Amino acid sequence: xxxxxxxxxxxxxxxxxxxxxxxxxxxxxxxxxxxxxxxxxxxxxxxxxxxxxxxxxxxxxxxxxxxxxxxxxxxxxxxxxxxxxxxxxxxxxxxxxxxxxxxxxxxxxxxxxx
Amino acid sequence: xxxxxxxxxxxxxxxxxxxxxxxxxxxxxxxxxxxxxxxxxxxxxxxxxxxxxxxxxxxxxxxxxxxxxxxxxxxxxxxxxxxxxxxxxxxxxxxxxxxxxxxxxxxxxxx
Numbered sequence: 001x002x003x004x005x006x007x008x009x010x011x012x013x014x015x016x017x018x019x020x021x022x023x024x025x026x027x028x029x030x031x032x033x034x035x036x037x038x039x040x041x042x043x044x045x046x047x048x049x050x051x052x053x054x055x056x057x058x059x060x061x062x063x064x065x066x067x068x069x070x071x072x073x074x075x076x077x078x079x080x081x082x083x084x085x086x087x088x089x090x091x092x093x094x095x096x097x098x099x100x101x102x103x104x105x106x107x108x109x110x111x112x113x114x
Numbered sequence: 115x116x117x118x119x120x121x122x123x124x125x126x127x128x129x130x131x132x133x134x135x136x137x138x139x140x141x142x143x144x145x146x147x148x149x150x151x152x153x154x155x156x157x158x159x160x161x162x163x164x165x166x167x168x169x170x171x172x173x174x175x176x177x178x179x180x181x182x183x184x185x186x187x188x189x190x191x192x193x194x195x196x197x198x199x200x201x202x203x204x205x206x207x208x209x210x211x212x213x214x215x216x217x218x219x220x221x222x223x224x225x
Contacts, residue, residue, distance in 0.1 A: 042120070042202060042218050043215040058212075100209075101206060107155075107156060
């Protein structure tokens with residue numbers, strides 16, 4: 001079974017719609033992250049959470065919001081989707097105790113905004 | 115200017131070649147350096163990490179950090195078609211801190 005799961009895997013939506021991407025993990029990690037990946041731009045951090053009560057903005061948080069419902073669940077919302085939010089979205093987790101901050105990634109959600 | 119710069123490629127080499135992948139960075143506070151490998155339609159996976167300057171070897175892979183030049187490299191010896199993937203460098207100033215990723219280099223190893 002996958003340790004980090006993301007739903008949906010693919011989503012096509014229209015401009016102005018609100019959508020939610022969900023991430024669940026069974027690794028028992030306390031830290032969770034949302035990234036987007038665009039060709040030529042690599043991975044850019046949207047939001048991150050070091051525990052259930054801790055939410056922090058990343059490099060590109062405008063137009064996004066998050067909710068950490070439990071240690072194992074971290075969701076990303078696009079309040080009013082726009083075409084330049086078309087990208088591949090990854091959730092990741094890490095354990096603060098390891099020191100290295102190895103991040104474990106989910107399989108990704110491919111989002112298309114028309 | 116991005117904090118971390120990486121040539122996106124694509125890079126195509128014949129099987130058995132030595133591959134050199136590189137990143138430059140501007141933040142002298144970076145202490146932890148990582149290489150992630152991402153296969154098509156998959157999430158990235160940690161391949162190697164190093165702390166501060168120096169080399170680290172793991173099988174056919176060698177990671178090298180030159181902090182004086184703000185330059186890191188990943189060498190792949192005897193490259194195989196199974197090494198075809200996108201390689202992303204990542205770095206952090208703090209142990210357990212946020213990671214800053216490079217753009218990723220797409221590598222193709224031809225049989």
